Each structure stands twice: as C-alpha cells, then as structure tokens.
Amino acid sequence: MNETKEKAPQKNAAQIFFEEMRGGSVAIPILAIISGFILGGLIVAITSDEMYIAFQEGSTVLGLKIGFNEAVEAFKALFIGAFGNPSEIWAAFRGGDDIAIQAAIKPFLETLVQSTPFIFVGLSVALGFRTGLFNIGAEGQLVIGSVTAVWAGYAITGLPALIHIPLALLIGALGGALWGFIPGWLKAKTGGHEVINTIMLNFVAANLTFWLLKYPMLAPNRTDPISPDILDSAKLFRFFADEEMRFHIGFFIALALGALVYWFLFKTKWGFELRTVGSNPDAARYAGINPARSIIIAMSLSGALAGLAGANEVLGLNHNLAPAAATGYGFDGIAIALLGKSQPLGVVLSALLFGTLRNGGNTLKRPPTSVPIDLILIMQAFILVFVAAPAIVRTIYRLREPEEVEEGVFVRGWGGS
Amino acid sequence: MASTTTPIISSEYVSPTRQRVMGFVFLGIALAILVLFAMQVEPDQLTTFKMKLPRSEVDIPNWVFSSSLALNILWVICALLGGYQLVRGFEKRTNLVLGLISGMFIFGFLTWATSGDSLNLAGLLRNTLLKAVPITLGAFSGILCERAGVVNIAIEGMMLTGAFVATVFGSLTNAWGGLIAGVLAGGVLAWVHAILSIKYKTDQIISGTVINIFSVGLTSFLSARFLAQPEYSYLNSPEDFEIYKIPILSEIPFIGPIMFERNIFVYAMFIFLFVLHFGLFFTRWGLRLRSVGEHPKAADTLGINVYRTRYMAVILGGMMAGFAGSYFTLGSVPRFDELLTGGKGFISLAAMIFGNWAPIGSLGAGLLFGFADSLKNNLALLKVAIPSEFLLMAPYIATMIVLAGVVGRGQMPAADGQPYEKE
Numbered sequence: 001m002n003e004t005k006e007k008a009p010q011k012n013a014a015q016i017f018f019e020e021m022r023g024g025s026v027a028i029p030i031l032a033i034i035s036g037f038i039l040g041g042l043i044v045a046i047t048s049d050e051m052y053i054a055f056q057e058g059s060t061v062l063g064l065k066i067g068f069n070e071a072v073e074a075f076k077a078l079f080i081g082a083f084g085n086p087s088e089i090w091a092a093f094r095g096g097d098d099i100a101i102q103a104a105i106k107p108f109l110e111t112l113v114q115s116t117p118f119i120f121v122g123l124s125v126a127l128g129f130r131t132g133l134f135n136i137g138a139e140g141q142l143v144i145g146s147v148t149a150v151w152a153g154y155a156i157t158g159l160p161a162l163i164h165i166p167l168a169l170l171i172g173a174l175g176g177a178l179w180g181f182i183p184g185w186l187k188a189k190t191g192g193h194e195v196i197n198t199i200m201l202n203f204v205a206a207n208l209t210f211w212l213l214k215y216p217m218l219a220p221n222r223t224d225p226i227s228p229d230i231l232d233s234a235k236l237f238r239f240f241a242d243e244e245m246r247f248h249i250g251f252f253i254a255l256a257l258g259a260l261v262y263w264f265l266f267k268t269k270w271g272f273e274l275r276t277v278g279s280n281p282d283a284a285r286y287a288g289i290n291p292a293r294s295i296i297i298a299m300s301l302s303g304a305l306a307g308l309a310g311a312n313e314v315l316g317l318n319h320n321l322a323p324a325a326a327t328g329y330g331f332d333g334i335a336i337a338l339l340g341k342s343q344p345l346g347v348v349l350s351a352l353l354f355g356t357l358r359n360g361g362n363t364l365k366r367p368p369t370s371v372p373i374d375l376i377l378i379m380q381a382f383i384l385v386f387v388a389a390p391a392i393v394r395t396i397y398r399l400r401e402p403e404e405v406e407e408g409v410f411v412r413g414w415g416g417s
Numbered sequence: 418m419a420s421t422t423t424p425i426i427s428s429e430y431v432s433p434t435r436q437r438v439m440g441f442v443f444l445g446i447a448l449a450i451l452v453l454f455a456m457q458v459e460p461d462q463l464t465t466f467k468m469k470l471p472r473s474e475v476d477i478p479n480w481v482f483s484s485s486l487a488l489n490i491l492w493v494i495c496a497l498l499g500g501y502q503l504v505r506g507f508e509k510r511t512n513l514v515l516g517l518i519s520g521m522f523i524f525g526f527l528t529w530a531t532s533g534d535s536l537n538l539a540g541l542l543r544n545t546l547l548k549a550v551p552i553t554l555g556a557f558s559g560i561l562c563e564r565a566g567v568v569n570i571a572i573e574g575m576m577l578t579g580a581f582v583a584t585v586f587g588s589l590t591n592a593w594g595g596l597i598a599g600v601l602a603g604g605v606l607a608w609v610h611a612i613l614s615i616k617y618k619t620d621q622i623i624s625g626t627v628i629n630i631f632s633v634g635l636t637s638f639l640s641a642r643f644l645a646q647p648e649y650s651y652l653n654s655p656e657d658f659e660i661y662k663i664p665i666l667s668e669i670p671f672i673g674p675i676m677f678e679r680n681i682f683v684y685a686m687f688i689f690l691f692v693l694h695f696g697l698f699f700t701r702w703g704l705r706l707r708s709v710g711e712h713p714k715a716a717d718t719l720g721i722n723v724y725r726t727r728y729m730a731v732i733l734g735g736m737m738a739g740f741a742g743s744y745f746t747l748g749s750v751p752r753f754d755e756l757l758t759g760g761k762g763f764i765s766l767a768a769m770i771f772g773n774w775a776p777i778g779s780l781g782a783g784l785l786f787g788f789a790d791s792l793k794n795n796l797a798l799l800k801v802a803i804p805s806e807f808l809l810m811a812p813y814i815a816t817m818i819v820l821a822g823v824v825g826r827g828q829m830p831a832a833d834g835q836p837y838e839k840e
Contacts, residue, residue: 043638047638047639047642047643134622136570136622136626186817186820186821190820190821190822191822192817192820192821192822193820195570195622196766196767196770196816196817196820197817197820199570199763199766199767200767200813200814200816200817201813201817202763203760203763203764203809203810203813204810204813204814207806207807207809207810208806208810210806211804211806211807214804214806215804328630328633331626331629331630334623334626335626335630338623371642372637372638372641372642374633374634374635374637374638374641375634375638376634377630377631377633377634377637377638378631378634378635378638379634380630380634381627381628381630381631381634382631384623384626384627384630385613385627385631388613388619388620388623388624388627389613389617389619389624391617392617
C-alpha cells in the first residue's frame with residue numbers, strides 16, 4: 001500500500017517530495033488538517049456574539065474582521081494552552097530558574113501526557129486496519145484494561161516497583177487482549193462482524209466495570225463506585241516531584257510500543273501474515289496463511305494495545321478508577337489511525353496532534369475565549385472526513401488523481417466472508 | 418459464510434440441526450424455569466400484579482395467583498413444546514414458538530421475583546413500551562439503510578442531532594415545527610452519509626463514525642455555547658406533544674391506558690411498523706430497495722437505478738433517526754442535555770440485528786431491550802439479587818449470540834456495506 005516510494009531511484013529528494021505532495025499521500029492528511037482548522041475557525045466566528053453586534057451596527061467589513069479576530073484569538077489560546085507561551089518559555093530559560101522553567105514548559109508536557117492514550121488507541125486501531133479488521137471497540141478494551149491494571153495495582157502487594165509496574169501493565173494489556181480476543185474469535189469462528197461485536201462489547205464493558213466498582217472492587221469506606229488507590233510501587237514514574245506536573249514515563253512506553261508495532265508489522269513473519277490477510281485474504285489463504293489465526297492474533301494484540309491505554313491512565317495519572325461516561329477514545333483511535341494512514345509513525349504524529357487539540361481545548365474553554373471544548377470534536381470530524389474521502393480534498397485543492405487505489409474497503413458485509 | 422452460500426430452496430426450510438438445537442434450547446428454558454424459579458418459591462406464596470397504572474382513574478383489581486402453581490404450569494408447557502420440537506419440529510413456526518417461550522420465561526421470572534410481594538405490571542409494561550419507542554424507531558432507520566446495502570452506524574449521531582434541532586425549533590415554533598426540523602436534520606446528516614459512502618465510496622463505517630463524532634461535537638458545542646447560557650434558555654424549552662387518547666381503544670381495560678393513552682410517537686411507531694413491513698415486502702418499491710441491497714449488479718441490469726435507490730433509502734433512514742431523536746425532547750423530557758441519547762442509537766443497531774433486519778422483529782427486540790431497561794428499577798424494589806448492570810448488559814450479549822448464529826443465522830442483506838461501482 002505504501003511501498004510506492006521505492007519505484008524511481010534516480011529522482012532526488014526534492015522531486016520525490018513534490019511528487020508526494022502532489023500525489024497526495026502526505027498532502028491529503030496535511031491539507032485535511034488545515035481544512036479542519038479553517039472550518040473550526042469559521043464555526044468560532046459564526047457563533048460569536050461580537051460579530052453579530054458589529055453586523056447589526058451596519059458594518060459588514062468590521063463584522064468580518066471581528067469574526068476573523070475571534071477565530072485567531074481562539075487558535076492563539078489553543079496554541080498557548082498546548083505549548084505554553086513562547087515568550088514566557090524564552091524568558092524562563094534565559095533566567096535559568098528551575099521552577100520558572102517547569103511552569104513554562106508545563107503546558108507542553110501536559111500535551112504529551114494527553115497524547116499518550118491517543119498513541120495507544122491509534123496503534124490499536126491501526127493494527128486492526130492493517131489486518132483488514134475494524135476495531136471499533138478500543139473504548140471497551142481500554143476500560144477493561146484499566147480495570148485489570150488497577151486491580152493489579154492495589155491487590156498485588158509486596159513487590160518492588162521494578163516488577164510491580166511491568167506486571168500491572170501486562171495485566172492491563174491482558175485484560176484488553178481478552179476483550180479483543182472475543183470479537184476476533186467470533187469473527188474467525190462464526191463470521192460475526194467485529195464492528196457489531198466490538199460495539200456491543202463496549203457497552204458490556206461499561207456495565208461490567210460499573211458493577212465491579214460498585215461491589216467487588218469498591219474502595220473501603222466509600223459508597224460511590226470507585227476503586228482503592230493503587231500502591232506506590234505500581235505508580236508509573238513521574239519526572240517531576242510537583243503534583244501538578246503529571247508528565248510520566250507512559251509517554252516513552254507509548255513511543256517504544258510504536259516502534260515495536262512497526263517492527264512487528266513490517267519486520268516479522270506474523271506481521272507479514274497479518275498484512276497479507278488484510279490486503280488480500282484469498283491470496284493469503286493460497287499462500288498457506290491461516291486467516292482465522294491471523295484475525296484472532298490481530299484482534300487480541302489490538303485489544304492489548306487499547307488495554308495499555310487504560311492501564312497507562314490509571315497507573316500514571318489517576319491512581320484509582322472511577323466509572324467514567326464514554327471517553328470517546330475508541331472513536332478518536334479510528335480518526336488517529338486513518339489520519340496516520342495506519343503507519344506507526346503517522347499514528348504517533350496524529351496522536352500528538354489530537355493531544356495538542358485536547359490540551360489546548362482546555363484553555364480554549366476558559367475565559368477570555370470561552371469557546372466550548374467540543375469545538376475540537378467538530379474539527380476532528382472535519383479532518384476525518386477529508387482524510388476518509390480524499391476526493392473531496394483533491395477537488396478543493398485541485399490535486400492530481402493518484403495512479404493507484406489507496407484505500408482498501410474494510411467492510412465486507414456484516415456477516416464477513 | 419458457508420451457510421449463506423448454499424442455495425436456500427425455500428424460506429420455510431429449517432435444517433435438522435437447527436431443529437434439534439432449538440428443541441434443546443426450549444427444553445433448557447423449561448429446566449431453567451423449573452430449577453431457578455419453580456423450586457425456589459414456597460408452595461403457599463402468592464404473586465400480586467397490580468394492573469392499574471399509577472395515577473390512572475380507571476380502577477382494575479389486582480391479579481393475585483399462586484406462584485408455584487403458575488411456575489409449574491409454565492415449565493410443563495415449555496417442556497412439552499421442546500419435546501414436540503425435538504420429535505416433530507415446528508418447521509417455519511419455530512421462531513414464533515421461540516418468542517412464545519421467551520415470553521413465558523420472562524413471565525416466570527416476574528412471577529418468581531414477585532412471589533410474596535407485589536409489582537405494578539401495568540407500569541412496567543408502559544415503561545417498556547416507552548423505552549422501546551426510540552430503540553425501535555432507530556432500528557427502522559437501520560433497516561431502511563441496510564436493506565438497501567448501506568451500513569448505518571450513525572443512527573446515534575443522527576438521533577442526537579435530531580433531538581437537538583427538534584429542541585431548538587420546538588422552542589421557537591411549536592411541537593410540530595420542532596418535529597419537522599428534527600426529521601429534516603436527520604435527513605441532512607443521512608444525505609452526507611449517502612454522499613460519502615455512495616458517491617465518494619468512503620468506507621461506510623468510517624463515514625458513520627465521522628457523523629457520530631461530528632454530531633456529538635456540534636450538539637455539545639452549540640448546547641454549551643447557547644442552550645446552557647441563561648440568556649438563551651428560551652431555546653431549550655420546546656413545546657412537547659400532549660398525550661392523545663384514542664377514543665374507544667383507550668377504553669379497553671388494562672391494555673387501553675397502557676397503549677392508547679400516549680403521544681404521537683407511540684402511535685407513529687406502530688404506523689411505521691405497518692408501513693415499513695408492507696412497503697418492504699409487498700410493494701414494488703420495497704422489492705427494488707431490497708434487490709439493491711442484495712445484488713446491486715443484478716438490480717442495475719434490470720434497470721433499477723442503484724445509486725438513486727440507495728440515496729433515497731439512506732435519506733429516509735436518516736429522517737427516521739431524526740424522528741426517533743425528536744422523541745427524546747418532544748415526546749419524553751422537553752429539554753436538551755449534552756449526549757442525551759446515551760447510546761440508544763447503538764442499541765437500535767443491536768435491535769435491528771436481533772430483529773433480523775425486519776420491522777416486526779425489530780419491534781420485538783426493541784420491546785425486549787426496553788423491558789430489560791425498565792425492569793432494573795423494579796428489581797431494586799423487589800430486592801432480587803440480579804444487579805441492574807447485568808440486566809443492561811443482556812441486550813448486547815444477546816445480540817452477539819444471535820450474530821454468532823447460535824440460534825440460527827440472521828438474513829442480512831447480501832451486499833450490506835459494499836459500495837457499488839457501476840461498470
């Protein structure tokens with residue numbers, strides 16, 4: 001799918017870059033992101049009271065200008081919220097005061113913290129896509145992963161951190177893997193479509209978790225459903241002593257897993273089998289690959305990655321588990337995997353973008369901008385539309401049609417075949 | 418799968434394996450009633466069902482009977498039906514009998530749970546009906562789309578947007594204005610879904626996901642930006658539909674107050690049920706729509722415009738989802754809150770599959786899922802040791818079991834989810 005680059009060796013780097021830009025494999029995601037931001041800005045402008053007041057006072061030009069300013073202000077707030085104030089950072093580094101530096105780079109580190117679960121779920125969905133599977137259930141796998149990880153965090157005692165942390169992560173991954181294995185097994189053995197089954201399992205996971213937290217896993221002396229705090233030995237290492245600085249080692253674990261997934265998919269026999277099943281199940285069968293086994297492996301691994309996202313949240317940030325309303329991570333994972341073209345590197349970059357939006361959105365919703373954080377969801381939806389239907393982007397920006405078919409059809413009917 | 422590729426000679430054909438499996442399922446249910454319920458009640462315990470709706474004027478006496486006698490009758494009937502199924506088989510009436518036996522199991526469960534206690538059966542059934550309305554209407558939306566070969570997992574998003582738009586326009590105009598706007602909003606989103614998945618041949622799951630994300634984002638954004646602000650609160654107080662008593666029918670004891678003293682959404686559900694069933698299976702329109710979902714190439718050869726048919730089906734489906742969404746704010750609680758559909762669109766999807774892509778089946782599934790949902794409140798009162806979470810899980814697990822083909826494979830449209838490429 002993406003091996004087209006090696007075709008013409010005599011071209012120089014600039015030529016290849018322009019080919020890529022015009023051909024669309026990098027251009028489409030970038031233009032999609034730009035278009036998403038433009039449309040998001042438009043929504044900020046048309047929902048601002050100030051613009052209408054200016055319109056009513058009779059000046060169309062002033063109204064448009066105010067609307068434009070509103071959008072610019074919103075994105076400025078988003079940027080500062082996500083990366084910190086550049087002048088503050090510069091001043092802090094010039095001053096050399098540790099506390100000032102910490103305060104200045106805190107937003108950026110928080111963005112990395114927010115990106116971490118996105119990396120995991122993005123990789124999870126991407127691994128499924130590569131095998132021709134649509135894992136819409138990262139949400140449920142994440143929830144189960146967080147339940148099992150938090151259990152490992154408080155119930156297993158007497159271990160040093162060096163063993164306890166990997167063990168808790170592993171148990172979280174296993175929980176997610178189980179939740180991915182079920183639809184994988186059902187798909188392989190009965191043909192039941194994984195989209196339906198994973199959606200159903202999302203709701204089963206939510207209800208099961210709620211019950212677990214209400215009764216067997218309820219923290220002592222609590223009545224609201226919440227788990228006990230995990231032991232100190234299970235907490236992921238944080239780089240700063242300050243409680244407010246939440247940056248922890250999970251981000252690097254996520255990056256390492258991105259590399260691992262890349263290695264697995266593109267350098268191992270199993271990964272090759274998975275990709276073959278994904279691109280052409282019939283050819284895979286003729287080549288002696290067992291599609292059923294590949295489907296089960298892929299769904300389990302996909303679930304494990306999503307489970308790690310949940311484990312990462314409870315072991316690194318919250319240190320206990322309370323039932324949350326749908327987090328939306330599952331759908332975000334789909335968007336991230338698509339935007340990243342199901343390439344591990346692309347997924348990491350897309351996840352960083354989503355983390356930026358999420359963290360910046362928290363600043364956006366506070367005064368003076370007071371733009372609801374849901375704006376970023378709308379932008380994500382737009383970005384996703386443009387990535388999923390490249391023809392729209394090509395029409396708008398007059399890009400050349402690609403010579404090869406770039407997107408496979410993931411859905412082969414609910415019953416599978 | 419293999420079973421769908423073998424030519425089916427007649428739709429009434431029931432394989433011997435399935436006959437036997439169903440026979441054992443029936444016997445298993447009989448055994449379950451015996452062991453779980455009949456053997457757990459004292460011989461002299463009474464079950465009391467209140468047949469009068471709370472706050473209803475018409476007085477109906479309570480229904481009191483002996484718990485153990487009723488349960489024993491139930492398990493014996495189930496066992497007899499199971500035995501008959503094993504020996505002779507009910508052939509094409511198997512599903513009907515399965516429905517009957519499931520009903521008896523539920524009745525047995527209620528009898529056992531209420532033994533030595535009392536339960537307002539009328540209230541429970543009314544809640545079941547009301548909870549079934551959005552689920553069933555959503556499932557109708559799914560049927561319209563998927564029968565034409567377009568998967569729609571965006572029912573949730575279309576419902577949510579429909580509910581939001583219906584609220585705003587219902588506040589600005591009246592209930593009918595809100596309803597029309599809500600329906601149109603669903604239609605517009607479906608039109609986008611149709612363009613993405615039919616014209617641009619985007620993967621239909623992705624297209625549906627986009628619409629879901631967009632709907633959550635847009636409605637939450639506008640709700641936080643406007644509806645939640647005090648100066649705009651007039652946008653969040655829609656006129657809702659009054660209860661309309663159907664003359665004569667509402668006089669029927671017990672059933673009348675439950676079914677025929679409701680608002681238009683409940684009646685519309687039954688009207689749509691009839692129209693859809695008749696339209697899909699007994700008219701040329703329905704035959705064409707289904708042929709496009711089963712074998713678009715053959716339909717095209719016969720001169721049916723595949724694209725146009727799919728557009729029409731998807732947009733109609735979206736309008737149905739918008740109608741279902743309007744129920745939440747115009748027919749239930751007249752205000753919009755963020756994420757108020759709370760996954761009902763996905764339950765609709767489950768109900769559609771559970772109901773085998775058919776209107777009547779979907780209503781049955783909707784009622785079953787609605788029942789599980791309304792029962793959770795009663796169980797807490799009756800102090801039955803089944804956590805409500807497990808009841809809420811049941812519809813999803815049941816759908817997975819149905820999808821796995823344990824009790825017979827569903828007949829999904831053959832070309833469901835496949836974009837059509839005209840040659």
